[in-house]
Amino acid sequence: MDDIALAEVTRGGRVESLHLGRIAVTDDTGRVIRGLGAVEAPVFPRSTVKALLALPLVETGAADRLGLTDAELALACASHGGEIPHVRTASRMLAAAGQSVACLECGAHWPSFEAAARAVASDGAGPTALHNNCSGKHAGLICLAADQGLDPKGYVDPAHAVQRQVTSALEMATSVPHTERNRGLDGCSMPTYAIPLSALATGFARFGTGRNFSSGHASAAARLRSAVASEPFMVAGSGRFDTTLMAHFGQRIFCKMGAEGVMVAALPECGLGIAIKTSDGANRAAEVALAALLLELGAPLWSSADQEVLHGLSCQVLKNWNGREVGMVRAAGKG
Amino acid sequence: MDDIALAEVTRGGRVESLHLGRIAVTDDTGRVIRGLGAVEAPVFPRSTVKALLALPLVETGAADRLGLTDAELALACASHGGEIPHVRTASRMLAAAGQSVACLECGAHWPSFEAAARAVASDGAGPTALHNNCSGKHAGLICLAADQGLDPKGYVDPAHAVQRQVTSALEMATSVPHTERNRGLDGCSMPTYAIPLSALATGFARFGTGRNFSSGHASAAARLRSAVASEPFMVAGSGRFDTTLMAHFGQRIFCKMGAEGVMVAALPECGLGIAIKTSDGANRAAEVALAALLLELGAPLWSSADQEVLHGLSCQVLKNWNGREVGMVRAAGKG
Numbered sequence: 154m155d156d157i158a159l160a161e162v163t164r165g166g167r168v169e170s171l172h173l174g175r176i177a178v179t180d181d182t183g184r185v186i187r188g189l190g191a192v193e194a195p196v197f198p199r200s201t202v203k204a205l206l207a208l209p210l211v212e213t214g215a216a217d218r219l220g221l222t223d224a225e226l227a228l229a230c231a232s233h234g235g236e237i238p239h240v241r242t243a244s245r246m247l248a249a250a251g252q253s254v255a256c257l258e259c260g261a262h263w264p265s266f267e268a269a270a271r272a273v274a275s276d277g278a279g280p281t282a283l284h285n286n287c288s289g290k291h292a293g294l295i296c297l298a299a300d301q302g303l304d305p306k307g308y309v310d311p312a313h314a315v316q317r318q319v320t321s322a323l324e325m326a327t328s329v330p331h332t333e334r335n336r337g338l339d340g341c342s343m344p345t346y347a348i349p350l351s352a353l354a355t356g357f358a359r360f361g362t363g364r365n366f367s368s369g370h371a372s373a374a375a376r377l378r379s380a381v382a383s384e385p386f387m388v389a390g391s392g393r394f395d396t397t398l399m400a401h402f403g404q405r406i407f408c409k410m411g412a413e414g415v416m417v418a419a420l421p422e423c424g425l426g427i428a429i430k431t432s433d434g435a436n437r438a439a440e441v442a443l444a445a446l447l448l449e450l451g452a453p454l455w456s457s458a459d460q461e462v463l464h465g466l467s468c469q470v471l472k473n474w475n476g477r478e479v480g481m482v483r484a485a486g487k488g
Numbered sequence: 489m490d491d492i493a494l495a496e497v498t499r500g501g502r503v504e505s506l507h508l509g510r511i512a513v514t515d516d517t518g519r520v521i522r523g524l525g526a527v528e529a530p531v532f533p534r535s536t537v538k539a540l541l542a543l544p545l546v547e548t549g550a551a552d553r554l555g556l557t558d559a560e561l562a563l564a565c566a567s568h569g570g571e572i573p574h575v576r577t578a579s580r581m582l583a584a585a586g587q588s589v590a591c592l593e594c595g596a597h598w599p600s601f602e603a604a605a606r607a608v609a610s611d612g613a614g615p616t617a618l619h620n621n622c623s624g625k626h627a628g629l630i631c632l633a634a635d636q637g638l639d640p641k642g643y644v645d646p647a648h649a650v651q652r653q654v655t656s657a658l659e660m661a662t663s664v665p666h667t668e669r670n671r672g673l674d675g676c677s678m679p680t681y682a683i684p685l686s687a688l689a690t691g692f693a694r695f696g697t698g699r700n701f702s703s704g705h706a707s708a709a710a711r712l713r714s715a716v717a718s719e720p721f722m723v724a725g726s727g728r729f730d731t732t733l734m735a736h737f738g739q740r741i742f743c744k745m746g747a748e749g750v751m752v753a754a755l756p757e758c759g760l761g762i763a764i765k766t767s768d769g770a771n772r773a774a775e776v777a778l779a780a781l782l783l784e785l786g787a788p789l790w791s792s793a794d795q796e797v798l799h800g801l802s803c804q805v806l807k808n809w810n811g812r813e814v815g816m817v818r819a820a821g822k823g
Contacts, residue, residue: 162748162769165672167682169532170748170769173508197504260809263602271598274609285809337500337815340808347502413497413505433768434497434505473675474595474620480672 155191157485159431160438162471164480171485172438174414174431176446177351180424181358181365183328185351192354195347196430197337199411203290204230204377205356208322209315210293211373215300219249226380227387228289232410234390235264235273235284242387243283246292250299257282258309259291259341266390287341289387294319309342316344325367326356340412350428353417358426361407361419378404378421394440394466401462405454406447414439420451437482441467445484490526493820494766495773497806504815507773509749509766511781512686515759516693516700518663520686527689530682531765532672534746538625539565539712540691543657544650545628546708550635554584561715562722563624567745569725570599570608570619577722578618581627585634592617593644594626594676601725622676624722629654644677651679660702661691675747685763688752693761696742696754713739713756729775729801736797740789741782749774755786772817776802780819 156173163169175190185192207229210216216226224238225246233239247253263280264270273280282288291308297315298305307313311320311333320331323346331346339345360378363371381388385399388409395408408418414431416439427446431438444466448455455463468483491508498504510525520527542564545551551561559573560581568574582588598615599605608615617623626643632650633640642648646655646668655666658681666681674680695713698706716723720734723744733743743753749766751774762781766773779801783790790798803818 164532164680165670165682167530167532167672169672170767172768195502197499197502258810260811262809263606267598270605271609274606275612277610335500337502337504338808338812340814342808342810342812345499347500431768432505433507433766433770433773435768435770438768473673473677474597475593475677476595477673477677479675 156432157189159429159442159485160482161485162437162480162482169480172431172433172435174429174438174442175350176442177354177428178446178450179351179354179358179426181355181362181426183351183355186425188351192351193349195335196350196353196415197345197347197413198353198417199339199345199413199415200232200287201353201409201411201415201417201428202323202356203232204360204381204407204409205323205326206290206319207293207377208326208370208373209318210297211376212369213297213300215297218300219296221246221249221296223380223383224387225249225289226377227384229293230377230381230409231289231388232286233289233387234266234269234393235280235286236266236269236390239289239387239390240283243288243292246289246296250292250296250305252295252299252305254281254283256295256305257285257288257291259285259287261285268391285341287343290343291341311336311344320344320346322370323356325370326359327352328355350430354426354428356426357407357417357419357428358424361421361426362424378407378419381407398444398462398466402459408443410436410439412436416440416443418443418447420447422454423451425450441469441482441484491767492524494764494777495817496820497772497815497817499815506820507766507768507770509764509773509777510685511777512689512763513781513785514686514689514693514761516690516697516761518686518690521760523686527686528684530670531685531688531750532680532682532748533688533752534674534680534748534750535567535622536688536744536746536750536752536763537658537691538567539695539716539742539744540658540661541625541654542628542712543661543705543708544653545632546711547704548632548635550632553635554631556581556584556631558715558718559722560584560624561712562719564628565712565716565744566624566723567621568624568722569601569604569728570615570621571601571604571725574624574722574725575618578623578627581624581631585627585631585640587630587634587640589616589618591630591640592620592623592626593642594620594622596620603726620676622678625678626676646671646679655679655681657705658691660705661694662687663690685765689761689763691761692742692752692754692763693759696756696761697759713742716742733779733797733801737794743778745771745774747771751775751778753778753782755782757789758786760785776804776817776819
């Protein structure tokens with residue numbers, strides 16, 4: 154076990170649970186600035202690479218030709234909570250492509266944001282594929298297909314023309330081949346490719362700086378970072394870590410969570426990319442670990458208000474059903 | 489790190505996440521038959537000890553005087569999903585005590601069983617404390633207070649007379665002092681006391697055999713095991729591990745999950761108690777690890793149908809939103 158302690162969960166003044174994991178911090182050349190744990194071992198990036206998957210949508214000019222807004226581009230990069238603005242934005246993207254919800258191949262699930270799920274239930278309706286947290290990513294691929302005059306049907310399959318384009322963008326961003334040998338199937342039926350944690354970090358260092366990217370990718374990345382910073386609610390939603398962090402920091406920090414405890418971030422001002430994987434797949438640990446790491450890595454850049462936000466996100470109080478404090482989730486070593 | 493690999497989560501033929509933890513198997517004298525990881529280190533048992541907390545309700549004769557049924561006793565031992573039968577049974581327990589939902593001090597939360605939550609939402613109502621997964625345990629303490637002519641108000645506080653009685657039962661069952669020094673606050677506002685994992689296992693070895701228990705506890709434990717075996721749905725609910733396991737095995741296996749990855753079990757025929765804690769608090773790992781352990785420990789006792797159930801629970805297929813198989817959660821070493 155190379156993994157290090159990332160986060161701990163306390164109760165009654167004791168550590169109740171402990172999360173291990175790995176952290177890679179790299180620059181945009183791929184140099185590992187900090188490597189904790191087995192940073193060359195492959196991980197499935199899951200939803201963390203949605204912004205890289207959106208590069209062709211912008212780079213090809215499709216987003217401009219279809220008139221996609223910042224909110225729509227941000228949703229293409231999102232794992233959203235299925236709140237009403239998310240669902241409406243996904244619908245508008247499909248409309249821009251001349252399509253409807255029937256075209257989505259992600260499957261339906263209840264909104265992850267509890268109040269949104271209750272609202273759907275109280276309407277007597279069930280959820281649709283628009284509520285799927287990945288509906289914006291899927292709508293983005295459908296827009297890409299529409300702009301190229303391609304039939305979107307089967308766009309989740311590795312052999313489909315738009316899937317090949319986005320996979321190629323992942324390969325260019327991370328400098329790692331994406332083939333059937335490192336392929337897994339994601340929750341939304343798109344492929345996800347296991348790559349070294351350090352390569353994932355490098356992809357986001359490049360996403361932040363635009364260096365060691367093609368010029369097309371560099372300008373597309375700048376456009377996407379701007380869109381996400383303008384519409385951080387679209388990337389996740391109410392009460393969510395990614396939204397809270399980017400609503401405060403704007404373009405100074407890009408971050409994105411993925412299932413099974415993967416987190417990525419870009420710190421453009423420092424030229425750094427970050428990728429974290431918790432060994433056990435716990436997202437609560439990846440969040441506090443990222444906040445603590447950002448607090449430290451960007452230290453010279455942060456105002457006291459910045460520090461307060463990061464400190465709060467690195468040390469989250471747990472309350473019970475009566476609102477009584479029972480413990481906390483905090484980055485390891487902060488006790 | 490003393491912890492050992494308990495379970496792994498796979499995707500695309502690779503291990504995506506790995507869960508560590510500890511396992512204690514003891515007999516009813518407290519002898520450790522198998523100890524993997526730091527079995528003497530304290531853990532918060534959380535909901536795993538609900539059946540031990542129900543001992544005074546039966547032993548004092550309160551359950552009989554109030555006419556509590558098997559379903560009601562099983563609910564006193566439960567972390568239920570908030571399904572309609574759970575809610576109705578909790579209501580009946582409160583009625584038997586001459587009380588109503590207003591007396592519950594557990595707080596309200598949405599049913600954990602998704603369809604039950606949707607039904608509550610579509611009725612336009614919110615959840616009540618009856619939907620709290622712990623409502624049966626709380627109703628049991630209220631019944632105990634009612635039978636003794638005590639005001640139930642404040643029954644969750646360590647100083648309340650019924651709380652002292654159930655804490656004393658925990659101390660006798662586990663042979664470990666329960667004081668403010670090892671106390672934490674649980675999600676339902678009851679105290680939870682950190683005790684060695686091996687002591688937790690011993691408590692359930694005794695719960696299974698009735699030996700090294702007071703005679704009052706021994707007969708109460710037999711009554712509770714019978715109630716739970718008769719009404720396994722009440723202990724958890726639709727699709728839940730505890731319910732599935734006990735619905736098949738009846739009185740041959742008692743098991744109970746707790747938050748943050750704690751699982752206990754009793755194998756009365758072998759005279760063994762089991763306690764498992766996942767380091768990271770993941771319940772998915774504790775479940776598959778317990779099933780694999782039961783498969784092995786009870787091997788001479790199991791029919792091929794028994795083995796099939798345990799094998800299925802030790803190796804659970806993961807499907808995505810389109811129902812496509814993406815990987816599995818399985819006990820470590822089963823790959």
